[in-house]
Amino acid sequence: MNNCFKIAIIASALTFAFFSSATASETPPPKDADRAAAMKNAREAFMANKVAFFTNELELTPEEAQVFWPLYNEFWDKRTSAHKDYMNILKRINSLDEGSKENVEKLSDEFERAITKESDLLKEYYPKFKKVLPTEKAMKIFNTEEKFKRSLFNRYKKSGAPAAPGNGKPDNGKIKN
Numbered sequence: 768m769n770n771c772f773k774i775a776i777i778a779s780a781l782t783f784a785f786f787s788s789a790t791a792s793e794t795p796p797p798k799d800a801d802r803a804a805a806m807k808n809a810r811e812a813f814m815a816n817k818v819a820f821f822t823n824e825l826e827l828t829p830e831e832a833q834v835f836w837p838l839y840n841e842f843w844d845k846r847t848s849a850h851k852d853y854m855n856i857l858k859r860i861n862s863l864d865e866g867s868k869e870n871v872e873k874l875s876d877e878f879e880r881a882i883t884k885e886s887d888l889l890k891e892y893y894p895k896f897k898k899v900l901p902t903e904k905a906m907k908i909f910n911t912e913e914k915f916k917r918s919l920f921n922r923y924k925k926s927g928a929p930a931a932p933g934n935g936k937p938d939n940g941k942i943k944n
Contacts, residue, residue, distance in 0.1 A: 817915060824911045825904045834899040839908070842892040849888060853881040 821839075822832055856878050863874065889909070896905040 820915050820918065821908075821911055824914060825900070825907055827900075827904070831900055831904070835896070838892070838895055838899055842888065842895075846885065846888050849881065849884045853878075853885065856881050 818836070821827070825831075825835075827835060856874065859874060860878065863871065893905065896908055900908075
């Protein structure tokens with residue numbers, strides 16, 4: 768090979784290597800930041816919808832809303848935490864093998880505490896809600912939560928979201944083997 772051809776090949780290889788490394792360094796960072804921002808925006812939109820829904824359903828006055836929302840948010844945070852604990856225990860129950868009786872009993876005790884914790888929160892906060900709202904409105908809080916969940920579910924169904932796995936027919940709560 769003549770020298771000009773060798774120089775052209777080396778120059779091409781160096782150019783390719785240079786542009787490859789330059790392009791690699793210009794690739795955008797992982798989309799975790801974008802995903803986190805999208806999740807934050809979705810949570811803010813969800814909370815804004817929830818506040819509007821509850822305020823409308825409960826017919827909260829500005830004064831009532833001012834004292835209700837901090838209390839409700841405190842309740843909701845504790846309830847969410849209790850529910851996460853409950854769900855984690857359910858996962859552990861599903862992965863439980865026929866292990867030692869001691870492990871089964873320990874998990875059973877944790878399960879009982881988890882389901883009791885959620886009902887204890889309702890018992891604890893209902894009187895608090897009655898202190899900041901008229902009784903009629905305090906009684907509607909938990910019903911309003913259910914209405915809000917149904918409205919979200921209906922909106923989800925109308926969005927054309929894919930159906931749940933299966934044949935689309937209810938199984939009437941039967942356990943499938």
